[in-house]
Amino acid sequence: MAHDITITCRENADGGAYIAHAGGSTETGELTWRPRGPAVRIATHTGVPPALRGQGIAARLVEALVADAEAQGFTIVPACSYVEAQFRRHPEWSHLRASA
Secondary structure, X not given: OOOOEEEEEEEEOOEEEEEEEEOOOOOEEEEEEEEOOOXXXXXXXXXXXXXXXXXOXXXXXXXXXXXXXXXXXXXXXXXXXXXXXXXXXXXXXXXXXXXX
16 A cells, blocks of 8 residues: 555535545546535545556545545535445444435
8 A cells, every 4th residue: 555645635616526646656546526515525436547556545535535524514425436335334434424
């Protein structure tokens, strides 16, 4: 697992993304979301390029989304299959899950 991963978040009125930058690579992983009202984010896609796979980057992207949900008070609709799988693996996140 890579330890030199930096996650940044960008957002606008249409949604946003968590971007993973791995040291030594110009490629990035990304988790995209769109809003549903002021307190719900729909996680729509998680993608990591082949060169960065196997380093835990996708998991770190979901963890960043979950940490922001805790800190900022929004809930998450896991429309992305990877985010859905992570919610199943982490029942302690159930209070952050919004209904579809």
